[in-house]
Amino acid sequence: MVGLAGLSADSVRVAARSPGSDRSTPGGRRRRLREAALSAGMLAPAVLVYTVMTVVPVVVALYLSLTDWNGFSSAAFVGLDNYARLFDDPDTARAGVVTVIVACFGSVGMLGLGLVYALQLKERNWANSFFRTLAYYPHVISSLILGFLWSAILGTNGAINNSLADLGVGPVGFLFDENLAVITLVGVVVWAGFGFNVVLFVAGLQTVPRELVEAAQIDGASRRQINRRIVIPMIAPVVTVAMVLDLVGLIKVYDIVVSLTGGGPAGATETIAYVILTQSFAGTDVGFATAQAVGLMVACAALSVAVTALRNRQDRAAAS
Amino acid sequence: MKRRLLAAAATALALTATSACGGDGGGTDGGAGRTTLRMIVNITPNLTEQFWNGLFDRYEAKHPDVTVRLELTGTIEAEAKLRQDLAAGDPPDIAQHVVPTPETAELFVDLAGEPWAAGTPLYDDYAIGGKHYVVGVGEQIQSLVFYNKKAFADAGLDATRIRTIAQFEEAMGRLKKAGLVPLQTAGQWVTGAQFSMLADAGVLTADPDWTLKRKKGETSFAAGGYQRYYALYRSWLDQGFLDKSALGLQYPDGQAAFLKGDSAMYVMGSYFVPAADEAGKSDGIGVFPVPSDGAYPPGQFGNMAQPYTVVAQSKHREAAIDLVEWLVTDEEAIKVQLAADGNLRKGFARDVSSLGGGVQKILDEAPAVLVKQGERQPVQGYADELNKQIQSLFTGASAGDVATRLDQWWDSQG
Numbered sequence: 186m187v188g189l190a191g192l193s194a195d196s197v198r199v200a201a202r203s204p205g206s207d208r209s210t211p212g213g214r215r216r217r218l219r220e221a222a223l224s225a226g227m228l229a230p231a232v233l234v235y236t237v238m239t240v241v242p243v244v245v246a247l248y249l250s251l252t253d254w255n256g257f258s259s260a261a262f263v264g265l266d267n268y269a270r271l272f273d274d275p276d277t278a279r280a281g282v283v284t285v286i287v288a289c290f291g292s293v294g295m296l297g298l299g300l301v302y303a304l305q306l307k308e309r310n311w312a313n314s315f316f317r318t319l320a321y322y323p324h325v326i327s328s329l330i331l332g333f334l335w336s337a338i339l340g341t342n343g344a345i346n347n348s349l350a351d352l353g354v355g356p357v358g359f360l361f362d363e364n365l366a367v368i369t370l371v372g373v374v375v376w377a378g379f380g381f382n383v384v385l386f387v388a389g390l391q392t393v394p395r396e397l398v399e400a401a402q403i404d405g406a407s408r409r410q411i412n413r414r415i416v417i418p419m420i421a422p423v424v425t426v427a428m429v430l431d432l433v434g435l436i437k438v439y440d441i442v443v444s445l446t447g448g449g450p451a452g453a454t455e456t457i458a459y460v461i462l463t464q465s466f467a468g469t470d471v472g473f474a475t476a477q478a479v480g481l482m483v484a485c486a487a488l489s490v491a492v493t494a495l496r497n498r499q500d501r502a503a504a505s
Numbered sequence: 506m507k508r509r510l511l512a513a514a515a516t517a518l519a520l521t522a523t524s525a526c527g528g529d530g531g532g533t534d535g536g537a538g539r540t541t542l543r544m545i546v547n548i549t550p551n552l553t554e555q556f557w558n559g560l561f562d563r564y565e566a567k568h569p570d571v572t573v574r575l576e577l578t579g580t581i582e583a584e585a586k587l588r589q590d591l592a593a594g595d596p597p598d599i600a601q602h603v604v605p606t607p608e609t610a611e612l613f614v615d616l617a618g619e620p621w622a623a624g625t626p627l628y629d630d631y632a633i634g635g636k637h638y639v640v641g642v643g644e645q646i647q648s649l650v651f652y653n654k655k656a657f658a659d660a661g662l663d664a665t666r667i668r669t670i671a672q673f674e675e676a677m678g679r680l681k682k683a684g685l686v687p688l689q690t691a692g693q694w695v696t697g698a699q700f701s702m703l704a705d706a707g708v709l710t711a712d713p714d715w716t717l718k719r720k721k722g723e724t725s726f727a728a729g730g731y732q733r734y735y736a737l738y739r740s741w742l743d744q745g746f747l748d749k750s751a752l753g754l755q756y757p758d759g760q761a762a763f764l765k766g767d768s769a770m771y772v773m774g775s776y777f778v779p780a781a782d783e784a785g786k787s788d789g790i791g792v793f794p795v796p797s798d799g800a801y802p803p804g805q806f807g808n809m810a811q812p813y814t815v816v817a818q819s820k821h822r823e824a825a826i827d828l829v830e831w832l833v834t835d836e837e838a839i840k841v842q843l844a845a846d847g848n849l850r851k852g853f854a855r856d857v858s859s860l861g862g863g864v865q866k867i868l869d870e871a872p873a874v875l876v877k878q879g880e881r882q883p884v885q886g887y888a889d890e891l892n893k894q895i896q897s898l899f900t901g902a903s904a905g906d907v908a909t910r911l912d913q914w915w916d917s918q919g
Contacts (some may be wrong), residue, residue, distance in 0.1 A: 256588055257612055274917070275910075341753030342762070361692065361753035363900040449692050450752045451896035463585065469608050469885055471592075 243482070250476035255469040267476035277477060279452065280460045287371055287438055287456060292431035294375035296424065299382025304412060306383070307390040317387065321380035328377060332444025335373045336360065363453035366446055370454050373445055374438060382427045389423035390416065425496040432492065433485045457481055538570055540824045545576040545590070547583045547602035550757050551779050551846045560841060564831055571824060587612075587816070596818035598825040604631065604812055605638040606882055613638040614815040614822060616829075625833050626850055627809045630876040640833050641809030643848035646868050647698075647774035648706035648795040648806045651781070651860075655789060656685050656769040664793050670737065673796040677746040680769045688741065689768035691759025692752045696899075697892025699772045704734035705806040707797045709875040713804075716881045719915065726915070727908035735895075735904035742898055749899050775868075776810075778847035778861045787858035794867050804873035810848035884918045 250267055254260035271277055302320055306313040323331060338344045339359035346356040359369045393416055401411050417424070439458035442448060448455040448463065461477045464470075546557050554575065561573035576597050578586040583602040590597055591612065605613050615636040616622045625640040650673075652664055660683040662676050677687035690696055708715055708730035718724045726732065741747055748768075751759060763771040764784045771777070772795065781787045797803040813832055815825045832838055839853055847861065849868055857865065868874075877883060894907045902910075 255608060256592055257609075275913070336755075339753075340755070340758070341750045342758050343753075346750075346753075356750040356753070358750065358753065361750050361899070447693055449893075449896060451900050451902075452893045453900070464886065464889065 246475050250479045252472045254472045256471040267473045280455045280457045284456045288432050288435040290371045291374045291435045295379040295382050295431050298379040302383045303386030320383045323377045324380045328440040329444045331377050332441040336445050361450050363450050366454050385423055385427050389420035393419045429489050429492050432488050436485055540821050541572045543574050543576050543597040544599040545583050545586050545597050556845050596816050598819040598821050600814050607633050614817050621830050621834050631878045639812045639814050642811035642833050642842045643850035645775050645810045645848050646805035646807040647702045649792050651771045651790050651792050653769050654791050664791050668801045670796050670798050686748045686768040687746045689763040689771040690747055690751045691754040691756055693756050695756050697895045700895045702772050703795050706795045706803040710804040711799050726911040732908050735907045739898050739904045752899050775864045776846045782858050787860040790860050792863040804875040805871040807874040811842050890914050
């Protein structure tokens with residue numbers, strides 16, 4: 186107040202007029218140019234890195250996906266043949282189905298388990314901290330190691346089947362029955378990834394206003410009703426983020442497949458990323474592999490957009 | 506330059522799209538005057554990292570100006586590792602266990618001009634268009650049935666009398682009745698490889714040009730001799746001669762199960778011998794050629810042992826060729842490598858176990874070593890696809906399904 190009171194009416198008018206008047210003076214133009222150059226200079230490294238690391242590879246990959254490049258010789262343009270092959274190739278079709286199963290059931294499992302776990306562990310105390318850490322620790326271990334670990338536990342000669350054999354029960358086909366192997370893969374993926382969701386959800390739960398919950402409690406709402414009607418809707422944006430991250434991550438799942446099942450039995454657990462990296466890209470079919478990679482990228486983008494759009498629509502519906 | 510840019514961009518996209526793990530970078534030169542040779546090696550239960558380091562320690566002792574750095578393949582095949590390195594613009598100098606095809610031959614140095622190369626095993630069998638891109642240490646034969654002597658004695662079986670498929674099936678029936686798993690298999694690559702060891706001996710002995718004919722479309726998997734073997738394999742599964750749960754075993758686990766006596770027979774290559782020797786089980790194991798309804802003994806499906814290629818993009822080509830020459834011609838290096846993987850080479854007699862002697866006798870009596878390389882190489886990816894299809898027999902596919910799918914796959918490879 187004192188400062189404002191100290192300003193004369195003229196000086197306020199001058200200050201208000203100054204941006205417009207700056208444009209018309211040579212000094213103002215120089216300053217603006219300097220500011221623009223500074224902004225561009227500060228943005229340039231990020232733009233350069235993004236362009237080199239993301240835009241250029243994507244553009245080149247789009248080009249390569251239209252060729253028959255084998256990875257070392259010169260490439261011939263084949264138009265959309267590689268994309269047409271995506272729909273005809275039996276390995277890609279089967280891997281596509283497996284990928285969808287893993288992504289859908291895996292993300293539902295990771296979200297569901299993460300949410301239940303987070304709701305149980307939202308209060309701050311040492312026991313909850315311990316269990317949160319326990320849930321999160323698989324996330325910090327390499328997926329390859331997790332796959333080998335579970336392979337040692339669930340394989341025909343693994344810990345579980347050996348224990349069952351001691352009881353006179355035949356081996357369970359966790360890794361050699363084609364249907365059970367897919368379920369095993371989903372289970373391991375959920376176990377490996379749900380801890381990250383727990384961390385996200387616990388952080389989201391901390392932001393739910395306590396007054397709202399207390400008001401509901403005073404009104405006689407049960408814990409289940411509070412969670413369903415207040416807590417979960419309040420952390421819906423966090424759930425959306427987690428869902429997008431889970432879906433995109435699982436569409437690209439590769440390392441756990443390599444170390445857990447090796448894509449078997451009989452290719453039953455091969456995902457698109459696995460096929461790209463172990464067959465197409467590793468062979469002489471780089472043009473086709475690139476088309477598969479572009480397809481995967483488009484699928485990831487489409488999923489992200491679709492989930493976010495759905496969430497926004499629900500938010501708008503809730504607000505209106 | 507353009508090609509390298511394309512390669513780098515494609516690699517970046519594949520890695521971005523799949524979040525795959527990257528390898529380490531690759532410097533080549535050490536201190537002043539030193540040359541570091543980078544070499545892709547395949548790690549197996551016999552050819553361990555320790556084995557490779559020991560082998561190259563010998564070379565480095567004789568060539569103090571050279572350091573050999575191993576490029577381990579990790580979870581992928583040696584060939585895939587080589588492609589990744591090339592695509593990343595970071596070529597190694599030498600690749601072990603990578604066999605050139607007509608499509609990939611340009612990646613490797615033609616060693617035909619090297620005076621020492623022509624004397625190496627199977628040199629001409631692996632030629633492509635008259636050029637010689639690969640040399641090896643020895644030969645492996647693979648159409649072998651290893652058997653547990655005690656299990657055979659308990660079941661009243663005489664291995665020397667098993668020559669035909671019918672006799673083999675009868676033996677499996679008796680072993681099963683005795684409460685044993687007759688035939689050991691495993692998941693990973695083992696399933697398809699064992700099938701090839703068995704079927705190729707029969708089909709390719711009868712028609713050595715079968716693969717060439719398939720390439721020309723003059724025969725097919727559904728119409729040719731392999732169809733009978735798919736049906737046989739399926740019927741063995743139905744009769745319980747193979748344990749379906751074995752698909753959940755990794756290669757070393759399957760081998761260990763046979764060595765432990767959990768199963769009576771194990772179709773495998775000569776490289777099984779060192780594992781049996783190492784386990785101290787050789788004397789309890791016998792070996793005979795795979796059964797055949799045609800000529801007996803059949804030809805042995807075989808291949809070059811320890812194949813080495815020099816990568817054309819190597820920055821140390823001469824030093825790399827010198828190392829490969831040492832690997833395939835130095836007496837001490839050859840003996841160490843032959844012993845490590847149970848391989849064979851004319852003129853290199855060594856002390857072998859009774860089991861190793863049995864394998865040598867089979868090779869001596871075999872009418873031919875059937876090599877599916879050079880012009881007779883199947884289309885790329887065939888071994889993986891065959892493996893997948895043979896595994897599908899375990900999960901319910903019929904012999905007809907397998908033949909049809911293999912024909913469709915082969916034809917789709919252009």
